[in-house]
Amino acid sequence: MKLDRLQPLSETAWTLTGAAGAAVKLFATRDLLEAMDEKVLEQIANVARLPGLVGAAMTMPDAHWGYGFPIGGVAAFDAEEGGVVSAGGVGFDISCGIRCLRTNLTLEALVPCLEPLADELFRSIPAGVGEEGSLKLSVAELDQVMRGGARWAVERGYGTPEDLDYVEEYGRVEGARPENVSELAKKRQRGEMGTLGSGNHYLEVQVVERIYDREAAQAYGLAEGQIVVSIHCGSRGLGHQIGTDYLVTLARAASRLGIDLPDRELACAPIKSPEGQQYLGAMNAAINCALANRQILTHLAREAFRRVVPGARLDTLFDVSHNTCKVERHRVNGGERRLHVHRKGATRAFGPGHPDLPPRYRAVGQPVIIGGSMGTGSYVLAGVRDNPAFSSASHGAGRAMSRRQALQRWSGRELIDELRGRGILIRTKSMRGAAEEAPGAYKDVDAVAEVTEAAQLARRVAFLKPKICIKG
């Protein structure tokens, strides 16, 4: 984007010039901004015009163009001031996120098993568009999933109660209303619990390559040379259908209530309106679905690991969502307010001492995971005090190029062969998907993590390098 309409607040924070400029804030360096699509600025400036916005509409360093809201966007609204909720502010893949598991294995010990482990994980983890798993749920059971989240999955024997201590909201959000979810959405999801999906979703086996913060690494149970597993996926067909359904509902509500939408993709309704409440109930149901999905996948990954490496332990480090709208209390201008915080492609990043964190992590802050592009590497960070973005941070490398452009430029087969040469095993059913996910189509994850830290959104704890990637 061109920087002529932007005013630097620091090397890593920018605002728009002009009267309404302060309602927009972009966290990025000059280099990241220059490489970012002009659309990101246009979109976040539109978000800043929505009713009831509190503070600024913000973008994280990994931001890119999305549906209505940019991906990497954060916006908080106050229900008492006519604040709105928007499906485009959450995204289609509701509660997409990353479950990170630490293991009792070292890379040194695992090296001889990498090929069979890659094959076993690929056999055990259903992946790809429309791929179904071994679970076939009735609509009544799916309602239980939507109410119970990861707790439902644990009760059904997928994983352990200890897992739940390290999942956002302890595995289940309040306010899920399965009755607000269409029959079509439920039907689409019946066979998709315990599946990875496609696109940028993955299951990676990674090695801790570098520790930045010893104290936090110790609290998180991470050490150099250790193997960890990261599972990136969301609410599959259910969340997507809810997004599709409620774009229509919310657009009608906006029209009925005379909300002036700068972009029709920003379809929204007041939080206090019937439509706003209906969407939030459905969205919370999808959040629980995603939490349950990652819990089942955790169980499948454990079983696959143990078939190849008897005695392997995979303990949940943390499970973070990065497509949500959540009710949180934040201090604004000296007073505490109850806000609806939209994070679309942005991670919640509570700092040290936050009461909602599990005791083990309370002193160092919430684990924040920046998932890298295929084959490049990921970061574990920790939340910091006085985060300037309603306790939010980056969620990934962020695309730098469209899927279409990536397809024209790369061949999936060649990419996979090249990565193999660098010691990274990719398993996928879709060569097209692999090309779309070419590392070169993403921003530099190292730069994103570095700028996330420089902007005081979170601090780096560990760098994870991939060894096996099961790609959706």
Next chain:
DNA sequence: ATGTCC
């Protein structure tokens, strides 16, 4: 992201 256009 997505039964990748009901």
